[in-house]
Amino acid sequence: MLRVVAYVCALLALAHGQTTNVQSCTFHNGPLPINTYIEGCVNPPCVFPLGQDPVINIKFRAPHAVQRMTSFATAFLFVAIPYPLGEAAQTCNYLANSSCPLDEGEVVQYSLNMFIESTIPAGVSLPIEFRIVDDNNNALVCLRVPITTAAPLSSDMLAGSASGV
Numbered sequence: 001m002l003r004v005v006a007y008v009c010a011l012l013a014l015a016h017g018q019t020t021n022v023q024s025c026t027f028h029n030g031p032l033p034i035n036t037y038i039e040g041c042v043n044p045p046c047v048f049p050l051g052q053d054p055v056i057n058i059k060f061r062a063p064h065a066v067q068r069m070t071s072f073a074t075a076f077l078f079v080a081i082p083y084p085l086g087e088a089a090q091t092c093n094y095l096a097n098s099s100c101p102l103d104e105g106e107v108v109q110y111s112l113n114m115f116i117e118s119t120i121p122a123g124v125s126l127p128i129e130f131r132i133v134d135d136n137n138n139a140l141v142c143l144r145v146p147i148t149t150a151a152p153l154s155s156d157m158l159a160g161s162a163s164g165v
Protein backbone atom coordinates (compact mmCIF):
# COMPACT_ATOMS: atom_id res chain seq x y z
CA MET A 1 0.00 0.00 0.00
CA LEU A 2 2.76 2.43 0.97
CA ARG A 3 4.51 1.48 -2.21
CA VAL A 4 1.44 2.30 -4.27
CA VAL A 5 1.19 5.67 -2.55
CA ALA A 6 4.87 6.30 -3.26
CA TYR A 7 4.36 5.43 -6.93
CA VAL A 8 1.36 7.68 -7.28
CA CYS A 9 3.30 10.50 -5.62
CA ALA A 10 6.24 9.86 -7.93
CA LEU A 11 4.03 10.03 -11.00
CA LEU A 12 2.25 13.14 -9.72
CA ALA A 13 5.58 14.83 -9.00
CA LEU A 14 6.66 13.99 -12.50
CA ALA A 15 3.42 15.19 -14.02
CA HIS A 16 4.07 18.53 -12.36
CA GLY A 17 7.58 18.52 -13.76
CA GLN A 18 9.26 19.05 -10.42
CA THR A 19 13.01 18.87 -10.30
CA THR A 20 15.61 19.08 -7.58
CA ASN A 21 18.79 20.83 -8.69
CA VAL A 22 21.24 18.01 -8.01
CA GLN A 23 24.87 17.85 -9.10
CA SER A 24 27.04 15.32 -10.87
CA CYS A 25 28.92 12.96 -8.58
CA THR A 26 32.51 13.87 -7.83
CA PHE A 27 33.60 10.86 -5.76
CA HIS A 28 31.93 8.07 -7.72
CA ASN A 29 31.28 8.14 -11.42
CA GLY A 30 28.07 7.63 -13.33
CA PRO A 31 25.73 9.79 -15.41
CA LEU A 32 23.12 12.09 -13.91
CA PRO A 33 19.54 10.81 -14.16
CA ILE A 34 17.17 12.36 -16.71
CA ASN A 35 15.32 13.91 -13.77
CA THR A 36 15.61 13.88 -9.98
CA TYR A 37 12.99 15.10 -7.55
CA ILE A 38 13.63 14.88 -3.82
CA GLU A 39 10.17 15.51 -2.37
CA GLY A 40 9.84 18.96 -0.83
CA CYS A 41 13.22 20.14 -2.11
CA VAL A 42 13.85 22.12 -5.27
CA ASN A 43 16.99 24.01 -4.27
CA PRO A 44 19.39 22.07 -2.03
CA PRO A 45 20.49 21.70 0.66
CA CYS A 46 17.52 19.42 1.18
CA VAL A 47 16.30 19.19 4.76
CA PHE A 48 16.03 15.61 6.01
CA PRO A 49 14.25 15.36 9.39
CA LEU A 50 15.46 12.53 11.62
CA GLY A 51 13.20 9.50 11.81
CA GLN A 52 11.62 10.26 8.42
CA ASP A 53 11.88 8.69 4.98
CA PRO A 54 12.75 11.34 2.40
CA VAL A 55 11.65 10.16 -1.03
CA ILE A 56 14.02 10.53 -3.94
CA ASN A 57 12.32 10.12 -7.32
CA ILE A 58 14.68 9.34 -10.15
CA LYS A 59 13.89 9.00 -13.83
CA PHE A 60 16.65 7.34 -15.81
CA ARG A 61 17.42 5.48 -18.99
CA ALA A 62 19.00 2.02 -18.90
CA PRO A 63 22.13 2.41 -21.06
CA HIS A 64 22.09 -1.35 -21.75
CA ALA A 65 20.01 -4.36 -20.75
CA VAL A 66 19.97 -4.74 -16.97
CA GLN A 67 19.16 -7.90 -15.02
CA ARG A 68 19.40 -6.55 -11.50
CA MET A 69 20.34 -3.25 -9.84
CA THR A 70 21.40 -2.07 -6.41
CA SER A 71 21.13 1.42 -4.91
CA PHE A 72 23.83 2.95 -2.75
CA ALA A 73 24.08 6.11 -0.67
CA THR A 74 27.38 7.57 0.52
CA ALA A 75 27.72 10.48 2.93
CA PHE A 76 30.84 12.63 3.01
CA LEU A 77 32.10 13.86 6.35
CA PHE A 78 35.90 14.10 6.00
CA VAL A 79 35.74 10.56 4.58
CA ALA A 80 33.23 8.62 2.45
CA ILE A 81 30.73 6.87 4.74
CA PRO A 82 28.44 4.24 3.18
CA TYR A 83 24.87 4.81 4.37
CA PRO A 84 22.86 1.57 4.69
CA LEU A 85 19.64 1.61 2.67
CA GLY A 86 18.37 -1.78 3.87
CA GLU A 87 15.53 -3.22 1.80
CA ALA A 88 15.41 0.01 -0.25
CA ALA A 89 18.74 -0.96 -1.83
CA GLN A 90 16.87 -3.49 -4.01
CA THR A 91 16.31 -1.03 -6.85
CA CYS A 92 14.19 -3.40 -8.95
CA ASN A 93 11.53 -3.58 -6.21
CA TYR A 94 10.91 0.17 -6.34
CA LEU A 95 10.36 0.88 -10.02
CA ALA A 96 7.09 2.74 -10.52
CA ASN A 97 6.26 1.69 -14.05
CA SER A 98 8.48 -1.19 -15.06
CA SER A 99 10.15 -4.28 -13.66
CA CYS A 100 13.50 -5.99 -14.04
CA PRO A 101 15.07 -7.03 -16.31
CA LEU A 102 15.22 -3.70 -18.13
CA ASP A 103 15.71 -3.45 -21.89
CA GLU A 104 18.44 -1.32 -23.37
CA GLY A 105 17.21 2.26 -23.68
CA GLU A 106 14.19 1.75 -21.42
CA VAL A 107 13.24 4.84 -19.40
CA VAL A 108 12.01 4.06 -15.90
CA GLN A 109 10.75 5.90 -12.87
CA TYR A 110 12.28 4.87 -9.54
CA SER A 111 11.56 5.93 -5.95
CA LEU A 112 14.12 5.55 -3.20
CA ASN A 113 12.88 5.88 0.38
CA MET A 114 15.90 6.64 2.49
CA PHE A 115 15.29 6.20 6.21
CA ILE A 116 17.11 8.82 8.31
CA GLU A 117 18.23 7.17 11.53
CA SER A 118 17.25 9.06 14.68
CA THR A 119 20.74 8.40 16.06
CA ILE A 120 22.24 10.91 13.60
CA PRO A 121 22.68 14.38 15.14
CA ALA A 122 20.32 17.11 13.91
CA GLY A 123 21.84 20.09 12.13
CA VAL A 124 24.52 18.15 10.26
CA SER A 125 25.18 19.43 6.73
CA LEU A 126 26.96 17.21 4.28
CA PRO A 127 26.83 16.04 0.68
CA ILE A 128 25.41 12.65 -0.23
CA GLU A 129 25.93 10.69 -3.43
CA PHE A 130 23.19 8.30 -4.57
CA ARG A 131 23.95 5.78 -7.23
CA ILE A 132 22.45 2.76 -8.91
CA VAL A 133 24.76 0.04 -10.18
CA ASP A 134 24.09 -3.06 -12.24
CA ASP A 135 25.24 -6.65 -11.65
CA ASN A 136 28.64 -5.87 -13.11
CA ASN A 137 29.15 -2.93 -10.78
CA ASN A 138 28.68 -0.42 -13.63
CA ALA A 139 27.01 2.79 -12.48
CA LEU A 140 23.73 3.45 -14.30
CA VAL A 141 23.07 6.69 -12.47
CA CYS A 142 24.86 8.87 -9.93
CA LEU A 143 23.85 12.16 -8.32
CA ARG A 144 25.24 14.34 -5.58
CA VAL A 145 23.18 16.60 -3.32
CA PRO A 146 23.91 18.56 -0.15
CA ILE A 147 21.56 17.80 2.73
CA THR A 148 21.00 19.07 6.25
CA THR A 149 19.58 16.85 8.97
CA ALA A 150 16.88 18.41 11.15
CA ALA A 151 15.16 17.61 14.43
CA PRO A 152 12.27 15.16 14.15
CA LEU A 153 9.00 16.72 12.99
CA SER A 154 6.93 18.10 15.86
CA SER A 155 4.15 15.50 15.52
CA ASP A 156 6.75 12.83 16.34
CA MET A 157 7.91 14.82 19.35
CA LEU A 158 4.31 15.17 20.55
CA ALA A 159 3.79 11.43 20.10
CA GLY A 160 6.99 10.87 22.06
CA SER A 161 5.96 13.10 24.98
CA ALA A 162 2.41 11.68 24.99
CA SER A 163 3.81 8.19 25.48
CA GLY A 164 6.04 9.49 28.27
CA VAL A 165 9.33 9.01 26.41
Ligand SMILES: *[C@@H]1O[C@H](CO)[C@@H](O)[C@H](O)[C@H]1NC(C)=O
Nearest residue numbers: 014059097098106107108109
Ligand atom coordinates in the same frame (compact mmCIF):
# COMPACT_ATOMS: atom_id res chain seq x y z
C1 LIG B 1 7.96 5.45 -16.96
O1 LIG B 1 7.60 6.77 -16.60
C2 LIG B 1 8.43 7.77 -17.17
C3 LIG B 1 7.97 9.08 -16.60
O2 LIG B 1 6.60 9.28 -16.79
C4 LIG B 1 8.34 7.72 -18.68
O3 LIG B 1 9.17 8.69 -19.25
C5 LIG B 1 8.75 6.34 -19.15
O4 LIG B 1 8.60 6.24 -20.55
C6 LIG B 1 7.93 5.27 -18.47
N1 LIG B 1 8.49 3.98 -18.81
C7 LIG B 1 7.72 2.92 -19.07
C8 LIG B 1 8.46 1.66 -19.35
O5 LIG B 1 6.50 2.97 -19.08
